[in-house]
Amino acid sequence: MAEVGINATAAAVLGLLHDGPMTGGQLMAAAERRLSPYWSMTRSQVYRELPVLAELGYVKLGKPGPRASQPYAITAAGKRAFARWLNEEPGRELVRNPYALRVAFGSTHATNQFDSLLNSANTHHTEALAEAREQAKEAKKEGDEFTAAGLEFAVAYHKAALNWLKSAIAK
Secondary structure (H helix, E strand, O other), rough: OOOOOOOHHHHHHHHHHHOOEEHHHHHHHHHHHHHOOOOOHHHHHHHHHEEEEEEHEEEEEEEHEEEHHHOOEOHHHOOOOOOHHOOOOOOOOOOOHHHHHHHHHHHHHHHHHHHHHHHHHHHHHHHHHHHHHHHHHHHOOOOOOOHHHHHHHHHHHHHHHHHHHHHHHHO
């Protein structure tokens, strides 16, 4: 079978499967634990990618478990596809911050609406910062320096967002 390029979600699934076979639910739990502070994946994305990856020969299906759960394991072809993906240029980073988008249209907000938005953003980033710090601490404790490094990005991002909010609030 000819090997083809994969998208970032498929690559994340393959990357997580390097830890061993997992069901879709287990993949979502692993993604939540390891990636969610800086990379989002939905359940529908994971379940859409798994059959495609199986058809490409990048994952294989294991024996069905309880409640018809289906474990997937990465294949040698999947490991090669993942390695190629790691070596590709990542492309342009896309920033999609819903708070920044709304602040950009701040002049159309009522004063109390704008203040509420900033308070909501502050709460979100404060909680996300605490969670990312805790996850990074756990990853370091487990000796997983690479996962910790990714989580440190999330820590820095949320710190930057909180600093930005302070200046947005002052306006």
